[in-house]
Amino acid sequence: MSAAKGGQSLDMYRSMLRIRLFEEQVNDLYRGAKMPGLAHLYIGEEAVAVGVCSALRDDDYITSTHRGHGHCLAKGASVDRMFAELLGKEAGYCRGKGGSMHIADQAKGNLGANAIVAGSVGIATGAALSAKKRGTDQVAACFFGEGALGQGVVYECMNMAALWKLPVIYVCENNMYNEYTHYLETTAGDIALRAPAFGIPFREADGQDVRSVYETTHAAVDRARSGEGPSFLLYRTYRQHGHHVGDIDRAYYRSKEEETSWATDRDPIKLLAQSMEAEGVADAVTFDRLEEEVRTEISEGVKFALDAPYPGPEEVQMHVYA
Amino acid sequence: MREQAIAERRLSMAEAVREALAQEMRRDPRVFVMGEDVAEAGTPFKVLSGLVQEFGPERVMDTPISEPGFTGIGLGAAMTGMRPVVDIMFGDFLFLALDQIANQAAKVHYMSGGKLKAPLVIRTTLGATRRSAAQHSQSLHALVSHIPGLKVALPSTPYDAKGLMKTAIRDDNPVVIFEDKMMYTVRGPVPEDDYTIPFGQADVKRAGDDITLVATSSMVYVALAAADLLAKEGISAEVIDPRTTVPLDVETLVSSAMKTGHAIVIDEGYQSYGVTAEIASVISDGAFYQLDAPVKRMGAMDVPIPFSPALEDLTVPTAEKVAELAAKLCRKGS
Numbered sequence: 001m002s003a004a005k006g007g008q009s010l011d012m013y014r015s016m017l018r019i020r021l022f023e024e025q026v027n028d029l030y031r032g033a034k035m036p037g038l039a040h041l042y043i044g045e046e047a048v049a050v051g052v053c054s055a056l057r058d059d060d061y062i063t064s065t066h067r068g069h070g071h072c073l074a075k076g077a078s079v080d081r082m083f084a085e086l087l088g089k090e091a092g093y094c095r096g097k098g099g100s101m102h103i104a105d106q107a108k109g110n111l112g113a114n115a116i117v118a119g120s121v122g123i124a125t126g127a128a129l130s131a132k133k134r135g136t137d138q139v140a141a142c143f144f145g146e147g148a149l150g151q152g153v154v155y156e157c158m159n160m161a162a163l164w165k166l167p168v169i170y171v172c173e174n175n176m177y178n179e180y181t182h183y184l185e186t187t188a189g190d191i192a193l194r195a196p197a198f199g200i201p202f203r204e205a206d207g208q209d210v211r212s213v214y215e216t217t218h219a220a221v222d223r224a225r226s227g228e229g230p231s232f233l234l235y236r237t238y239r240q241h242g243h244h245v246g247d248i249d250r251a252y253y254r255s256k257e258e259e260t261s262w263a264t265d266r267d268p269i270k271l272l273a274q275s276m277e278a279e280g281v282a283d284a285v286t287f288d289r290l291e292e293e294v295r296t297e298i299s300e301g302v303k304f305a306l307d308a309p310y311p312g313p314e315e316v317q318m319h320v321y322a
Numbered sequence: 323m324r325e326q327a328i329a330e331r332r333l334s335m336a337e338a339v340r341e342a343l344a345q346e347m348r349r350d351p352r353v354f355v356m357g358e359d360v361a362e363a364g365t366p367f368k369v370l371s372g373l374v375q376e377f378g379p380e381r382v383m384d385t386p387i388s389e390p391g392f393t394g395i396g397l398g399a400a401m402t403g404m405r406p407v408v409d410i411m412f413g414d415f416l417f418l419a420l421d422q423i424a425n426q427a428a429k430v431h432y433m434s435g436g437k438l439k440a441p442l443v444i445r446t447t448l449g450a451t452r453r454s455a456a457q458h459s460q461s462l463h464a465l466v467s468h469i470p471g472l473k474v475a476l477p478s479t480p481y482d483a484k485g486l487m488k489t490a491i492r493d494d495n496p497v498v499i500f501e502d503k504m505m506y507t508v509r510g511p512v513p514e515d516d517y518t519i520p521f522g523q524a525d526v527k528r529a530g531d532d533i534t535l536v537a538t539s540s541m542v543y544v545a546l547a548a549a550d551l552l553a554k555e556g557i558s559a560e561v562i563d564p565r566t567t568v569p570l571d572v573e574t575l576v577s578s579a580m581k582t583g584h585a586i587v588i589d590e591g592y593q594s595y596g597v598t599a600e601i602a603s604v605i606s607d608g609a610f611y612q613l614d615a616p617v618k619r620m621g622a623m624d625v626p627i628p629f630s631p632a633l634e635d636l637t638v639p640t641a642e643k644v645a646e647l648a649a650k651l652c653r654k655g656s
Contacts, residue, residue, distance in 0.1 A: 061402065095435030104434040111401055112434060116425055122394010123426065129395055130402040133354070133380070140398075153421075156391025163386070319436035320470050322494035 009276055012054055012210050014290055016046035016269050019070045021291075021298045022079055023241075026069070026086060026100075030245040034306070036088055039100040042070035044240030047268035048173050049074035051213025051235075052141055055221050061109045061127040061140040063120035066101045067239075068113030071143050076108040079297055083305030090311040091304070097311070097319070109138075118144055118151035121170075125157040128168035128230075139167040139224040141217075147178035149187055149194070158230070162198040167224035169217065170195070170232045173207065175239040180253045195232030207235030208268045211275075238262040331514060336369045336506040338480035339445075342487035343370070343407065345516060347377050350405060353491055356383040356392055357409025357445075366411065367447075367506050389418040393444070397427045397496075400442035405491060410446040412454075413462045413500060420465075427496040428471030442496045443487075448476070449502035449540055449590060450627045450638050459627035459634075461539070461590040464597045466498045467567040473497040473521055474568045478542035480510040482565055485519030492518065502540040502590075522569035526578070530560035533584035533648050536575055536601055537563060541588040547641035548648060555645075557652050567597055575601065576608030583614040584651045588639050593621030615651045620644060 023043045029035040042049065045067070053062065053074035064071035072082060077093065085092025086100050093103050104112035111127060114120040124142030131138040148154055149172070161168050178186050195202040201223075205216040213235055220231035240263050242250055250259075264270075276282040333341065347353045355373065357365075361384045364371030374382040385392040389410060396408035410416055416423065427440045448461035467474045473495055477483035483501065490497040527542055528549050537545035542563045549559035560578050564571055579585040585605050587598040598619035605617050623637040 063398075093435065094433060094437070097435050098433040102433040104430075104438055106434070106437045111398070112430065112438065114426075116421055119421060119426060122391060122396075122422055123398035123401060125391075126395035126398020126400070127402045128398075130399040130404045133399070134403055153390040153394060156386070156388035157395065159386055159388065160391055160395060319432045321473070322431050322436070322439045322441075 012050050013272050015050045015074055017294050019046045019073050021294055025298050025302055027245055038244040040067040040244045041241040042067050045237045046070055047210035047213055048207045048235045048237055051210045052171055052217045054214050055217040059109055060138050061111055063111050063124040064113040064143050066115050072103045075110045077105045079301035080304040083302050084308050087305050089308040091308040095311055118148035118154050121154050121157045125161050125168050128166035131167055137225045139221055141169045141171055143171045146174040146183045158198045161230040162200050165229035168230045169220045172234045173237055175237050179243045200230050200232050202232045204234045207237030208266045208271055210272055332509045333480050333512040335480045335483050335508050338484040338512045339369050342484040346491045352405045354381040355407045356385055358387055358411050360409050389415050390422055393419040393422040397440055397442055400440045401438055405441050407443040407445055412458045413446045413448045414457050414460050416462055424469045428469045439494045440496045441494045443490045444498045447503040448500045449504050452504055455629040456626035463500050464591045475499045475566045476539040478539050478563050480512045484512055485517050489518045505540050521566045522571050524562050524564045524571035524574040527563050528561040530558040532558045532582055532652050534578040534582045535559050535561045535586055537588040541590055544639055544641050545588055548644035551645035552648055572604050575605055579605045579609035580612040583612055585617045588620045590622050592624050594624050596621050
């Protein structure tokens with residue numbers, strides 16, 4: 001627990017707040033018709049990305065999902081180039097060719113977000129195989145939602161990761177909804193029993209408690225790094241917004257009361273602030289200062305992206321082949 | 323001088339593929355092979371026999387029967403510094419792994435704005451007439467040729483099989499390489515030395531003046547046999563093997579058709595929406611004013627490949643049918 005206290009808690013707070021304010025800005029861009037396409041907001045789930053990525057090194061790998069802005073930012077991406085990518089600008093992480101669902105940041109070990117549910121489980125497991133073959137002690141963290149539990153490739157990869165003792169950590173973010181359907185309607189049996197069937201240790205923690213996520217992940221990272229093989233981590237969390245920015249009317253699949261209760265009582269940023277205040281690690285003045293700093297970062301980042309040029313037409317056929 | 327060296331040494335197609343892999347694995351420690359029954363079994367076709375003895379199970383990895391899983395794992399390894407050769411036993415099983423191949427591997431370089439690379443080789447098979455029925459006999463190279471970001475090679479000789487495999491392994495892009503499972507015992511000249519064959523370079527397997535027969539993989543032999551039949555009728559056929567469908571050597575195909583004025587494209591993939599359609603279109607576009615007849619296509623019959631030999635043999639182009647069509651075209655044209 002001590003590792004996650006003090007300075008590190010402040011860092012994690014800042015990182016969660018950066019994701020929150022980034023995503024709110026994304027929503028504003030969408031509503032202001034300034035962003036092409038859609039985006040899947042991570043608001044409410046920040047503690048998972050931040051807790052997991054805080055337990056990783058820069059040279060460790062992650063793979064991410066369609067709801068991936070939080071993972072990218074938590075792994076060290078900068079907000080200006082993220083916004084630029086979302087707006088399809090050349091200054092974006094993928095020169096505007098990937099967009100919201102495909103941000104990759106190789107310099108920080110981010111092998112890319114993925115618009116196919118469970119699409120990156122093979123990539124993460126392969127990165128772990130590669131680390132083992134190359135004799136490094138890197139690990140790979142593979143983010144996916146509980147919806148991915150419906151995809152067979154997840155179990156194929158878990159089987160091989162266990163057989164070959166690969167340094168991969170399967171991070172299941174259970175935000176309770178497969179798009180517009182409650183996961184209990186799509187998921188038979190007990191999620192906790194899936195990984196142990198392959199001999200993979202299963203751990204579960206409160207995905208709204210960033211320190212708990214950090215501690216749980218840290219143990220799995222230690223295990224992977226020391227050559228003991230994969231882990232499966234389940235974090236219970238909640239998607240405060242809709243499946244994507246345009247999913248406004250949600251009453252047909254979940255209640256307003258449920259949303260309000262998670263947003264007021266189970267918000268990961270509020271929960272960490274309360275703990276830090278109670279411990280005397282930070283106070284309202286600290287939080288206000290942090291928020292001002294992050295707001296400045298966000299507004300400068302979005303201005304950079306809005307002012308940045310689109311890629312030229314010559315870009316369209318570049319990078320089809322290396 | 324090369325011919326002299328070549329003349330002394332003949333390998334089967336299987337031996338040529340194995341030699342390419344072994345030489346590349348000796349040259350580059352990042353290269354490894356993974357797939358179903360690739361190690362001690364050496365694949366059902368024994369193409370990889372002996373590799374595990376030399377390189378060990380870490381570099382010749384038997385996998386579970388999980389095509390999407392191990393193709394994805396190969397991709398992840400390729401993206402992070404390795405150069406895997408993923409073995410998909412039958413081309414028909416590509417369908418199982420298509421998300422990993424078409425949505426992931428093919429697009430990762432582009433989607434990342436050129437930052438990520440996937441130097442992944444997928445080795446697989448094509449070809450009917452093995453009495454293997456509808457799910458072990460298809461030739462699906464058109465399927466992957468359709469997807470931008472993939473390169474596709476189909477060797478027709480042991481010499482080409484070795485050179486194209488080496489090029490595939492050294493390429494920084496995902497490459498799908500198809501070997502005809504009926505051709506593994508075909509023997510031909512193969513030098514022991516290290517050579518590569520550039521992608522996008524067609525090979526004239528037989529020169530001729532009256533008609534161009536563009537043929538891929540085992541259809542090259544059908545075309546060569548047809549050319550023999552045609553020679554008896556005084557028709558001189560040129561047989562060209564594109565060797566890679568992506569990239570495609572448009573220039574060689576078009577200039578041959580411009581010279582001969584006639585062309586047939588022969589390929590073992592299903593005829594509709596397939597490789598024959600694309601190549602015929604490219605030739606028609608490029609050589610239209612020099613053509614004396616429409617470019618014709620001969621692909622596999624548009625049916626699930628039947629089991630019964632009496633039926634299966636009807637689905638694949640034969641030398642007699644190619645020669646018949648070629649003779650008809652040449653007679654009409656001249």
